[in-house]
Amino acid sequence: MDFSITALRDADIAPVCELAREIWMQHYPGIITVRQIEYMLAQRYSPAAVRRQLQTGEAWWDKLEVHGELCGFASYERASAARAMKLDKLYVHQLVRGKGYGAALIDHVAKVARRQGMDKLTLQVNKYNHGSVAVYRRAGFTVAYTVKVDIGNGFFMDDYVMEKDLRCEV
Numbered sequence: 001m002d003f004s005i006t007a008l009r010d011a012d013i014a015p016v017c018e019l020a021r022e023i024w025m026q027h028y029p030g031i032i033t034v035r036q037i038e039y040m041l042a043q044r045y046s047p048a049a050v051r052r053q054l055q056t057g058e059a060w061w062d063k064l065e066v067h068g069e070l071c072g073f074a075s076y077e078r079a080s081a082a083r084a085m086k087l088d089k090l091y092v093h094q095l096v097r098g099k100g101y102g103a104a105l106i107d108h109v110a111k112v113a114r115r116q117g118m119d120k121l122t123l124q125v126n127k128y129n130h131g132s133v134a135v136y137r138r139a140g141f142t143v144a145y146t147v148k149v150d151i152g153n154g155f156f157m158d159d160y161v162m163e164k165d166l167r168c169e170v
Contacts, residue, residue, distance in 0.1 A: 008061035084120040085113035124159040
């Protein structure tokens, strides 16, 4: 096997935050402004924020390593809807995209969700992030509705909420 998906450890937090910054700066300009990217990175990907989520148990974080190198990650949590798991973050470095690693992360999270008795996997994705929307559609997600969320500082997330039914899968 050329890749592994394992739980994030404390020593992995800073490298994951650095990877998030690299991926966001490569991927999101043109979808959202660099100012909004910086704002969202500061909110979501500071080592303190990630460490807090891990310590409180409010979210699970897993890392993707390809040939021993950190190349991606996923974060997920119980959704507000009953029997649903929210895939909150899923990122794969551009150098290894298109090789099935994103699908492997989705499958991993779906298995965890099913083990915990969840029937549905949900996520939010920027409506203009066409490549990611296509990836999620191929993975079996459908658009449930749209949402525009004020995240502060004059910034908004203009997203699709997508869902995947886990009851039909083994």
